[in-house]
Amino acid sequence: MTPEAPTDDATEATGSGLEAEKSRRLALLDELRDSGTEPYPYRFDRTHTLDEVRQAWGTLEAGVETEDPVSVAGRIMLKRDSGKLIFATIRDRSGDIQLFISKAVVGDDEFDAIKRLDLGDWVGVVGTVMTTRKGELSVKPETLVLLSKAVRPLPDKWHGLTDVDTRFRQRYADLIVNEDARRNFEIRHETVASFRRTLASHGFIEVETPVLHPEVGGAHARPFTTHHNALDMPLYLRIAVELYLKRLIVGGMERVYEIARTFRNEGVSTRHNPEFTMMESYQAFGDWNDVMDLTEELITTAARDALGTTVVEIRGESVDLAEAWPRKRMIDYASEGTGVELHPSMPVEAARKIAADHDVFCEQRWGSGKIIEELFEQTAESSIVRPTFVTGHPVEISPLARVDRNDPHLTERFELFVDGRELANGYSELNDPVEQRARFEEEQAAKDAGDAEAGSVDEDYIRALEYGMPPTGGLGIGIDRLAMLLAGVDSIKEVILFPTLRPEA
């Protein structure tokens, strides 16, 4: 790197802000090329990540200059020019380290070139490890090469980016300057990786099922609709993977799971993104109790793996996820919340009156079971802070779940609630093809009556059940919401790299 004196191009680009800054840097590109330096070389060999340097030499006393050679790379985040010395802080994925650049070591020409590097540039360094008089661990370059020239300036070096719109639209810039953002996605990664390990240890096989579904099923939600040109048919982006995974249980795969991007054409909020990620698992020969046990193991293990602890802060309270999670029936929550004993077997008129007393709106077609769920949501849901299994959902709202062996109006179903949010959902799976058809037909009737989220009869799924599905326990966990819990953030956008946004104006 031996650039010539600044050209007119570089100096005349005074003018205004960003455009001037970009043209100054673009002019530097030409200068570099003219002087024989490639501003975008193809590769660089490094011997250590910055954290590895810190691990290996972190205990060095102040004022020590080793002969230990290292080759490191990173982005220039800070630069302190002090005459014949330049201090620069570079950053790679593992951390930051200081470069101690001495004019006497690198030579006059290279020193001048380094002086003209910008914040944001990527550099590769070959040098030795040392500490400064104050004890700062540093790499002293013998040579320094530009790995990529940044032509757009970084956000504020101290405040980073705060405008949330810009943070999400320009996630790349957010990740460069905001450590919290990097940490959130690390936690998300560790959570998913932990799930895979736990599931593998129990003999689950990871599978991939269609994203494009010819029929909507497995949940109540409005789908995104698309069209296949060659086949000239409508297709729907999946709202759940349940029905495909249970087909695999019929096929004898016994234990399967999918980490599935799922799409629901509904509102955007701090808890909802139109595309989100669910982990769904199904295990032959198990029931809802096995699934609740698995849920606890998956989540506490993920917390341990991602955070190094099972204690998380929820609403200012320390909650140890490793303590057993209580199980309580939805009808008991709703009964306590309303002060009236509620059960799906009650006449719908009675349920409707209680709903009216609690300002809960009821659609005409709703039965007592659906109304009880609304009452639960109205009176109890948001007050559940610690992890709790809400169990025994009415049959009416659980078309794929098996009836409770002790109460024909309830199902062997649970939802996990933490911090007022639903994190997981599971049940003993309905495997009787005749009953399943009857439940589907009720769904179809609701759909015909105007319920846009109701399902319809999935004939192929019925056919699969007719071959015989063993007793099965199924589970779905919202990965985004779990990542929110573990990262301690209030918005789902903080754990989705590129959340859905309106197009830029």
Place this chain on the structure above:
RNA sequence: GCCUCUCUAGCUCAAUGGUAGAGCAGUGGACUUUUAAUCCAUUGGUUCUGGGUUCGAGCCCCAGGGGAGGCACCA
């Protein structure tokens, strides 16, 4: 879809209805142990857009756009 708040330099933020400013970044200069380096000098503005009120609008009013929060929706 409804309500409230918000939008000023590349970034972070100021500015009673009265000349649009600071810090950082950038540019020029000094400095061989800095740590958000420091010091001196300095460039940089369609105040989201379009109307309106006013002698005068970044500020007040109306409409539109982006974003955030809440409500609704989301089993």
